[in-house]
Amino acid sequence: MDYGREAAAYQAIPLRFQGDIVPRYFGSWTFSLQSGRGASARKRPVRMILLELIHGETILDKIARAMRSAKWPDSLDFSALPPEKERLEILGRAVEAELALSWYAGVVHNDFAPRNIMVARNADDRPRVVLIDFNLARVARYMNPARQPPGTRDPTALPISPIERHWPGYDFTSRCEFAGWIPMSWHDNNDVSNARALEWLVARWKGSPKYQPLSDEFFEDETNEVLGENVQRYVALLKAEQAQYHKK
């Protein structure tokens, strides 16, 4: 199952994303491997997916190197990580990559976590963010066509905004998988409304022409009411500003 899903995912990912936000994909095979000799000789099927080797490491590898001991989170040495600005840039690009694959390729990764995001360097020394590990991915083209992501039906349609996708920021708050990557200042047990993560989502993507405007459902979602003052404040701010960007 892992093999089938991962191979299907890579086959569905267009070349423009390969070698960029995912490794280049060179094919997949099942071959028969002989083992043992004489009476104990056996053949077994071996699955192989041939991918570009990414010269880099995962976000989790980077976090692991900054851990002074296994005791989390007090033992994390934030100064041993890349600078905060770079970490957020990498996280932002990973978010955009995951969204692009789901929208334009119909491939929903389903395991978006530090262990599956690699960071390499481009020729110009800027970080290249690469998603790996598609064994849990869902590939829309094999599902009910009615449920296919719009971006695969209409290539001109814009993806939903990362703000909407990750609202209200729980993916990037204290006890999330990215806890060792988000800024130290975001760690606050009382931060129930994820003020910092919300602030980041809004600052990075509000009004971005690469994404759809925030939907009516987003603004009318009643759960915003119970998520605290910060959520309500940012929803109000986004609502007031939305009209502005889409006039331009």
Ligand SMILES: Nc1ncnc2c1ncn2[C@@H]1O[C@H](COP(=O)(O)OP(=O)(O)O)[C@@H](O)[C@H]1O
């Ligand atoms: N294309 C690649 N280039 C370099 N390293 C890779 C590549 N793909 C995977 N890895 C390394 O192997 C590890 C396991 O791969 P992954 O696809 O995440 O498998 P698993 O399903 O076992 O988590 C990754 O964390 C990463 O360190």
Ligand SMILES: [Mg+2]
């Ligand atoms: Mg993995």
